[in-house]
Amino acid sequence: MCILCGMSYRAAVVGASGYTGVELLRLLHGHPEIEVGTVTAESNAGANVRDLYPSLAAGYPETVYASTDPAALAGYDVVFLALPHGQSQQMAGELVDTVGHVVDLGADFRLPRPDYEHWYGEGHTAPELIGRFAFGMPELYREQIAASQHVASPGCYPTASSLALAPLLAHGFVEPTGIVVDAVSGVSGAGRGLKTTSLFAEVDENVTAYGLLTHRHTAEMEQALSHVSGEAVQVLFTPHLVPMVRGILATCYARPQVAGLTTEALLDAYREFYRGEPFVIVTDDPPATKAAAGSNSVHLSVRFDERTGTVLALGAIDNLVKGASGQAIQNANLVLGITETTGLPTIGLMP
């Protein structure tokens, strides 16, 4: 509630028993101008929020998960969809004209239909709605978002790597092909679903690559970087699972297409490119995921290796905040027309 005018926006969270849904509840509880109303879940409908997530007990002492009924959401100022991919497109049609704004955290409305169908290997069931969603990476698409009614918030890996590489492509410093994104992620990115590969005894003291050559987030990286570049950008993306809960570090490699690059000049260019961005921190030192933990900040750095002729760009975020729920709220702030930073922590939980 706005402490001056007493007004607040009302939000619903659909899919609020998964990790990104729960993170929305955590962050929205501290948001002074958005009030959480309906909170839905599928298999957990009927359960108390506090029983599934004791961490939320103080903020949601009486809240019960409702089952998801789009009709019951009509009139909400903003509806957050935190669903497995493929489910938003089945529901969005009933929401886009009955609620103020939809902010989708899934993949369903991030890509043009052909790209979606290519990378996800399945038909899109609501292609006519894709155009009504802006791609919700505010630092690169702020005007489009503010001008749009609905937003498709991007994936975690694309956020970290696109923000790490954007200045290079915007300035034409590097070739648009031959780019490598080698990234590591905490396990929360896999959600609360039961998989052997998410078990503590399998993840702890272990690192492995996965999704080799074909990870779907590649398409979003190429889309965002082509947007800033003006040319078709091609990325080889290798994700890895590491034994931590939150955090993504993207280490990116690109080949210079101009002469005379230096690390110093690149750092200056990054600081200039992101001047005034409240969530972007450019550092001389290599960024650490923990610096961003629990916050909506992204930490970036860059290097030029004269010896091998390579540009190295690094980006660190909390995958559940800037990589999901925090960025979703940043997008909601934009479409609601309130201060973009409202309710979003910028300081990491360290240690």
Place this chain on the structure above:
Amino acid sequence: MCILCGMSYRAAVVGASGYTGVELLRLLHGHPEIEVGTVTAESNAGANVRDLYPSLAAGYPETVYASTDPAALAGYDVVFLALPHGQSQQMAGELVDTVGHVVDLGADFRLPRPDYEHWYGEGHTAPELIGRFAFGMPELYREQIAASQHVASPGCYPTASSLALAPLLAHGFVEPTGIVVDAVSGVSGAGRGLKTTSLFAEVDENVTAYGLLTHRHTAEMEQALSHVSGEAVQVLFTPHLVPMVRGILATCYARPQVAGLTTEALLDAYREFYRGEPFVIVTDDPPATKAAAGSNSVHLSVRFDERTGTVLALGAIDNLVKGASGQAIQNANLVLGITETTGLPTIGLMP
């Protein structure tokens, strides 16, 4: 700053390059009515906060650690001391009459002189000041704190275990002797100092007990529990180090001294005892440290084992928040006369 009246209190943080100091900076950045001024460190004086702690870069982009000069702190509304034990007593004399309030996070002013000297094995250099500090555990000493100018914020283990056991002793449900507190802590409790036992390669995949029979926090537990009991309480305390950063879980055992106890009745008694406490959550299920991570909440539960005739009480906190910096801010709110919960998160970072 108060959004209505434009006023805010000014705070200094002494010892702000250690973990509890950094946690004060994190929390105070989100505090609407306290503004951080001077931030000091000893060996790190002259360094930028953002270089030592990139996590703080967005909140303290230009702040530089000053060296600690008590004279320079005169006039502050509140001064937080986050120092190794023994150092506050050397400095407090210069502060107690020149600043509004001192909130000490160290052990120096928590205990009467004989107890301090017995458990810490050294003389107290400012015993005349001890009486000017209230013992800062608001749920058990709220009136004393509000009536005091200065506060000695309690230790992490005493907070978790005293709040877990207090209702039992307040009601005389258990004997004041024969109490066992078996607790585990994350490694952040040991601070940022360089010790072999704090190395990742030594802590990870490892659990060990330490400080057997003689841990200094025993004295604070006995003090707080004797305070609620009215009788001299005796506790055997065994701390353990476990491979996590934050969190304390205290598992406590006591012998009933009344007949007819049941788990259900005890849970009711706990809910009644802590009714209205904004940071206390009584749960049917065993509490988990992660439910409290990053928040000022304490999660409690209790059981009666009819088979062996034992009462079991459990308490979980974040050692750096409710066990240190969060509780210190709670105490500052109390002595400043502002709403006790201001600026303090109650929702844990989960997952």
Place this chain on the structure above:
Amino acid sequence: MCILCGMSYRAAVVGASGYTGVELLRLLHGHPEIEVGTVTAESNAGANVRDLYPSLAAGYPETVYASTDPAALAGYDVVFLALPHGQSQQMAGELVDTVGHVVDLGADFRLPRPDYEHWYGEGHTAPELIGRFAFGMPELYREQIAASQHVASPGCYPTASSLALAPLLAHGFVEPTGIVVDAVSGVSGAGRGLKTTSLFAEVDENVTAYGLLTHRHTAEMEQALSHVSGEAVQVLFTPHLVPMVRGILATCYARPQVAGLTTEALLDAYREFYRGEPFVIVTDDPPATKAAAGSNSVHLSVRFDERTGTVLALGAIDNLVKGASGQAIQNANLVLGITETTGLPTIGLMP
């Protein structure tokens, strides 16, 4: 194979796709006198061992999981059963007279029928076989094991805590009631089954108690300690889950029933009690689980607290080795009549 005589015993491992089964395969690969033949699994029958567990690829490059058919195991010198509780009793009848020795790692034959049925809350389907299994804790039951054909290897918590407390009860140093066992375990103890509580994102940075008052391992502790004591021993047992994969630390509390105890005298008594035991290490310092990681060793220490009149005993093991598969091989060595230590590492993986 015995390098001198060329002979070796042949073993089958039933349930070899769970964690204790896989640990049997790891250890037996290094055992010079036992050769692994049939390796079975239920849902994983038909899979290659190396695909499910790449860690085993070098030792079992061609091995395929068979489905479990007791008839096909006839003639094996030793059959290890590494099954969820309740399944061994359904199969053991077909094995006890057709194979050399059965070593069961489950709970089915550890307890007398009434105790089993009380603590497990279900009927026993092969009670007539219980008497044919010795309780496989060699340090306390060596003669019984060597004299028996079959062995029921004990649980992880009972092993750590019974060995930690045994000297106290054997000497009558402590009262047989009022004993508290407060223990922590790594998550591998929960197996590879899919449970929310075993997910990395739930376990990491988290500690919680579980099975309050009613954990089934209590019965084995009371059985083993009554065996050494000669009196009925009663234990209150509280297990906790901590963020590590392997390891159990049991911290045990008991009340003295003799005068004049000292820590020094207790340490001496422990060293004397376990003199010559190849897997028991009594230390002055508190034992650490990591010292035992991957090994069949148990590390013990003990204290007497004069202030509160309490004896404190601590024991650390690797739950998958001394707490399961290593101890099972130790038992197999005993019943096969080969050197008890054969094939069993005693040095922990540190760091």
Place this chain on the structure above:
Amino acid sequence: MCILCGMSYRAAVVGASGYTGVELLRLLHGHPEIEVGTVTAESNAGANVRDLYPSLAAGYPETVYASTDPAALAGYDVVFLALPHGQSQQMAGELVDTVGHVVDLGADFRLPRPDYEHWYGEGHTAPELIGRFAFGMPELYREQIAASQHVASPGCYPTASSLALAPLLAHGFVEPTGIVVDAVSGVSGAGRGLKTTSLFAEVDENVTAYGLLTHRHTAEMEQALSHVSGEAVQVLFTPHLVPMVRGILATCYARPQVAGLTTEALLDAYREFYRGEPFVIVTDDPPATKAAAGSNSVHLSVRFDERTGTVLALGAIDNLVKGASGQAIQNANLVLGITETTGLPTIGLMP
């Protein structure tokens, strides 16, 4: 001791209180033909091995760290040097002609003098000895090692990445320049020294890159790969610290210089290249560091990405075993003329 002939070789371990030294003690305790005699340390001289490392108590119950005196090592069959870089070159002169074999785990004798001085930024004090040490990566230099008296065992990152890339360069499948090695390591690689960046509270839940552009291990990678290629190979190497104790995963990128590559053909070429290698496992799935934990195995896989025209090679090892102490023993076996696999586990500690 050889069980047949009763003979064994005698070894000394110099620098046996660091992590690689302790790992040598662990592995040599299980080595049937090498017996450990003198065990030295610098600041820890005089301490009991079992007090510094309780994990070794069962294997080294009475061993005391001697101070390091090269003269006292004369006559040993093999002397392992597990020292910080720069120290071996000061001592080796006194050993090379008085002991059977020196196996150095440090960097001092791995590189030609100019490369050493360039990458390490300091003069070499015993350049005349460099030629007496073979580069100890048996899979690529077996003949040179067997023909040499002394061995310089390679670094952890070079082992994982060179073995992952070697078949590509041996066959000329990829260009010798433009190669990127992006690797992660557990923290044990940083040793037991006290550094803020090795603290649990800093490492846990954190990933960061370090040594950008200039990590010294680059030189060893280029040396080993140039050796198999016959051409000068150039590598850009980016190491990362991840929250685990043991393990290295190297993810390597190279540009094809021949047409018609496929993933299937590359996997076949890898299997052929490493046929008969007892420690190399080529897998279809991406390798996991945990599969190698505690063992001397290296797990490899490879991919060709037709879309971007990139070859991706992955290698996983335990940095303390195949990346240090295990490979050192493998080298010792080679120069002593005993079976190369003696005493070296190949199965990983999983879970």
